[in-house]
Amino acid sequence: MSRKSLIIIALVLSGIAPVLFAQDNVTPQRKHAIDSLALEKVRDLSKYISIIGDKGTSFSEASRVIKRADELFATGSKMGVSTLASPAVNYFTVDNYFKRLMALNYIKVKIDWYSIHYISDLEKQPDGKYVGVVTIYQRFEGYGAEGLKYTDVTKKDVTIYVEKKHTQINGMPIDFWDVILGDMKVTETKKQ
């Protein structure tokens, strides 16, 4: 190979290399977008739980929403459930949790999540995944015929896994960030 060819190859590579490295380089702006995306998934779950628990939601709608909520979790993920009556925390698979939520023995159920925030920022792990922990506060209100029957506030922590994945859409390669929720642990239950 002539010296001239080597110079041309070097010039071409010097132009391409920064682009290739830039794609893997997660700038603060990009990281912020990923953080927001993960937090948004938790907020989406909050809305799904509210719809599933709402006694006004039809069975077909609740079933559809359960599927969407299920898709947010890693397979086999568990949800912690607590009451003021007992210090014990029971864990159910998310699918079972949603079905139990739908079948709660109240006339009306109101579930609100608030103060959703990271307690452990998304950090890149050696395997390339990002892992973080988000805390939420859940206000639960169960109404009977005579009015408010039970209420509590539960603090829960959920682990979030974010992984870059690759797929093809209509023949076009797409890199996307897959946000998966893990176990949801109860850390505190108190009266409202």
Place this chain on the structure above:
Amino acid sequence: MKKIVNNYPKKLIKGKRELNARRFLNILLAAVITGSILITDTGCKTHKAATSTNTDDAKAKAEAAARKKAEEEAAAKAAADAAAKREPYNRVEKYFQQISDAPDVNTANQTINSAMSSFKTGDIPVLIIIYRNGISVDYDQPTTISKYLNYLKDQKKNPNAVDHLEMDGNGKITEVVLIKK
């Protein structure tokens, strides 16, 4: 000399005077005619120039008007083309907003059914750009239009704008690319 002149016969003197007068008249006439010719000629030239200027002005005005009309027509056509191109985007964004703003599930479902007629199937892909910087683009997990419309209904929010639509030959949307607002 005076004496000599005075000695001329009167008739002769009278004839000379007439001759001088005629000469004077001839010169005057010639001068008047020349002047008239000059004036007429100058007048013609001025008129010619004025006529020519008027013709050029009219031609320039007509050309400018034609050019302006052509420009206006081109701008109107470009605006119409842009509006025609933008129409599906506006329609889809309007559906998104109506679904997320729907007062109840039934209304939202009716709007979803109407919206579905714009798409080839309920399974067409929806890509959501969460971050873009030059050639570097980050997406959320791809979904389908059916799931996305229900997402808007469930979440009661419309967090993404339409970035790009792929259409087939029948004007049906085959792919949706959204971007975070």
